Amino acid sequence: MIIISKDVRIIMQTFDVMKDSRITLKDLAQVLNLSPSTISRALADHPAISEATKEKVQKKAEELGFIPNSIASSFRKKKSHTLGVIVPRIDIHFHSLVISGIEEFAYKTGYNVTIFQSKDSITREKEITKLLQNKMVEGVIVCLATETYNYDHFKKFRKLGVPLVFYDRVPSNYDTNKIVINDFESAFKATEHLIKKGCTRIAHIAGNQSTPIFKARLQGYKSAIKKHHGNLDEKLIIPCKTLSYEEGALCAEKFLKFSPMPDGIFCANDYTAVSVIQVFRKAGIKIPEDTAVVGFSNYPISRVIEPHLTTINDRAFQMGIEAAKLLIRLIEEEKKSIKSETITLETELIIRESSMKP
Amino acid sequence: MIIISKDVRIIMQTFDVMKDSRITLKDLAQVLNLSPSTISRALADHPAISEATKEKVQKKAEELGFIPNSIASSFRKKKSHTLGVIVPRIDIHFHSLVISGIEEFAYKTGYNVTIFQSKDSITREKEITKLLQNKMVEGVIVCLATETYNYDHFKKFRKLGVPLVFYDRVPSNYDTNKIVINDFESAFKATEHLIKKGCTRIAHIAGNQSTPIFKARLQGYKSAIKKHHGNLDEKLIIPCKTLSYEEGALCAEKFLKFSPMPDGIFCANDYTAVSVIQVFRKAGIKIPEDTAVVGFSNYPISRVIEPHLTTINDRAFQMGIEAAKLLIRLIEEEKKSIKSETITLETELIIRESSMKP
DNA sequence: TTTTGCAATGCAAACGTTTGCGTAAAAATA
DNA sequence: TATTTTTACGCAAACGTTTGCATTGCAAAA
The missing domain is CATH 3.40.50.2300 (Response regulator)
Known part of the structure; x- marks a missing residue:
């Protein structure tokens, strides 16, 4: 859909005339009968310039629509x-x-x-x-x-x-x-929260262990479990590659086959946590009564999913x-x-x- | 947590020495006994420069770690x-x-x-x-x-x-x-879809009517209703200011009080649609059996909410x-x-x- | 009055690259 | 061989701003 009106033609004329006719410091200097250096300093509010000239320059700059070329400035100042x-x-x-x-x-x-x-x-x-x-x-x-x-x-x-x-x-x-x-501490906090809520079999959906942040989250989880429960069941840890929504569902399916099932799950991100909640609910597991779930990142979705997701605000x-x-x-x-x-x-x-x- | 190792010190030395010692075209020119213009052209693959010198220049530039100053270039070329x-x-x-x-x-x-x-x-x-x-x-x-x-x-x-x-x-x-x-057409499509699914009382959560896109969506909705149902019940249109999740819930509450209730709702965005689904489900209304819902934008949440949300892909x-x-x-x-x-x-x-x- | 000091402004170079034009040497043509 | 063309490169200006230093005029101190 192309519209050419009379209006546009007029605008174009203006356009062509003005094109690349940017006023420069030199132009201003010439008009005001001052040197470019004075203009530059006046505009930069340099102390060595009198208030009178400063005002004069400011006014003229405004009037002529002077636009400082910051590329030239960057070039000169190397910034x-x-x-x-x-x-x-x-x-x-x-x-x-x-x-x-x-x-x-x-x-x-x-x-x-x-x-x-x-x-x-x-x-x-x-x-x-x-x-x-x-x-x-x-x-x-x-x-x-x-x-x-x-x-x-x-x-x-x-x-x-x-x-x-x-x-x-x-x-x-x-x-x-x-x-x-502090991924370690955050994961520790999240896990400890589940423990305090009475969970005794807490699982973890872990992220890619070659990524430090997910490694730290796993460590935090482990540390909290060890501190409060003494021993750690490695089977309750399921590693993921991408922590996608889809991967979360796969993990959830696995958890459903555990017996006894985990009564708490700490997920390394919110996507997998949301996925787990949905799969579990479809399977008739009550959240949080049967299994409590905690995510990580406080994505917008976490306050939309039902039940709303407990998670870590990562302060993005x-x-x-x-x-x-x-x-x-x-x-x-x-x-x-x-x-x-x-x-x-x-x-x-x-x-x-x-x-x-x- | 501040760590200063011997390593860092060494790096710092290098750092200080190298600081702002960027190789320029001129430097290259001097080293190669050529003029800056030749260097410039050689690096730009200018036809007037022989292959031999081009190679020589390329090699030396690589060797000395020449980094073209694109600010200077921008300045000169006005681009x-x-x-x-x-x-x-x-x-x-x-x-x-x-x-x-x-x-x-x-x-x-x-x-x-x-x-x-x-x-x-x-x-x-x-x-x-x-x-x-x-x-x-x-x-x-x-x-x-x-x-x-x-x-x-x-x-x-x-x-x-x-x-x-x-x-x-x-x-x-x-x-x-x-x-x-095409907001009009998209809204028309969405509304028509609800009509074809058998909805007879289709409501609309409309956006701020001073914003053209939301105005168009309302028009599209109206047009589809008029085409298929003949007459339009203006009461079924609820205008919103921000179309937030929270506002969506308020709209949903209003719809619940209607009698008969709408059996289809076209929402001007996904947030309100999701909100409607949740409020309705809590009130015992079945989605989509009792009321079908369509959103707009295909936000990530639309494929997470249960039931997954029918929506318009806005091709962002x-x-x-x-x-x-x-x-x-x-x-x-x-x-x-x-x-x-x-x-x-x-x-x-x-x-x-x-x-x-x- | 002479000297000193200061305030206000100008001069000119510089930043690194690009580019029109000029020119030397080499190659092609007459 | 003389002339023209081509090839490959150099010269120098330019882009717009900033800045150290010089300069001017004028008032204050001597």
Whole structure:
């Protein structure tokens, strides 16, 4: 559907005339009979410029619709005021929350955010790191691709003096800045909650054990069980690859065949937890009376599923805020710090009906 | 938790030495006894440069770890190779899908994506448009803030020759490029589906009527009812402000008091649809036997809720792809086109259990 | 009055890359 | 061999802003 009206023609004319006729500092200088340097300083509120000229310049700039060319400025000052962000996928709710936090803080501080998706591919991740170096970003925030176990492609940033902050899926054995939650403690809390609710056979749907966060969650679960129940039944632990909704259903089917069945299940994420609840309910198992369920991440779905899901708030938005805050601090610090920082965010157990045993 | 090891110290030394010692074209030129222009052309695979020198340059560039300064290049060429994206919020699943599509296409085409959240505030939206002009973005993709009814702050882009593409919440009465779905037809399809399933009293949870997309959905609903049932009972239409999960529950409560109750409900989004299903089921109403429900958007939750929700796939990812594709075409077109384009994506009715009346 | 000091502005270079034009040498043509 | 064409490269300007240093005018101190 294409519409060409008389109106559009008029607009086009304007368009063609104005095209690329951006007013520059020099133009302003000429008009005002001042030097470009004075204009520049006036606009930057430099103390050496008199208030009178400052006002004059401001007014004229406004009048002529002067738009400072920040690329020229970046070029000259060697500062792009841009942060690069590499996430596995933008459309995963957790990451979109983190990005939202990053943008929020960056915007307030005057930085721009350029995003890239690694699609969990190390090849693409490497490509992106190269791009980011060209682009002269001032700092980079990364959540590693699942495939990434070697971090060499990030070393160049250090050489270039570009600070890095990793979040969630962070490098192990590599000293750098990290924003994480305490997965161990969170899992411990979640498991302990089930124990306190009277569960005696608590199962765990575990994530990919080559990913540190899921490993830590399993450890937290184990630790809580050992502390309160003494011994641990390894059979109650079912490892998953992707922790998808579908995989969760498969785990649930397995649990249904156990005898006795688990009376509590701690799932490494919310998708599998939701899946378990649905499969169990279809099988006539009452949640939470027969089996209590706890998830991890506080996805929107957790407060929609019936019964509402007890889960761990993983502070995704806050993670983004902290990542941006730390990164910008590192960028603006006079002498770039040598120390690497790891910020651990406090999680919170959100207790809902799925674990409220009578 | 701060760890300083001997290793880190060594890295730091390297770091300090290397800092800001980026190799430039000039450096390369000097080393190779060639002029910067030759280096530039060699690296750009210019036909006027011999294969021999090209190879020599490539090799040396690799060897010295030359990183082209794309800010300088952007500055000189007046091309930032950057797209600006303004969305109300990144953490809304629909938008994160669109952004994902935008990034996907932009990445393949060599463009970067800088994102901004308007937070549905017109003030912030205006601020962002100013920023984007400074940044010399080559094109902008926008989903308008709910507050936005005046589009003057976007007119400057046209004057600057920067193409704009709007998606989802697009300006009305303003000739520009738009990517939309056919909300009218989709709503018509959804309502007709309920009619064909035998529903005779079909209600509608409508969105904010000052937003064109929700207005169109209401019209589509009305049109289908009128076509098949002849007359329309306006009481069966409940308008909502935000279409939130909570608002959906309020609507559901109202429907429960109707007599006779609606035997079909078409909701303007999935949140309210899910809410309706839950409230109805708690009240003992069988879905879909007593009342069939159809949502809109195909949110992840729609295939988790029991019964799974019949809904409209709004092609969010594809919308992002198309927006980026159109924008980049507009950017790269020789003579910027005068015509505004509106691309309407075909939606798809996804039929699941919530509408499968026997 | 001369000197010193300060406030306000200008000069000019620089940032790294690109590009139109010029030119030398080599190759092709007359 | 003389002339033209082609090939391969260099020169130098330009992009718009910033910034160290120089400069001007003028008031305060000597």
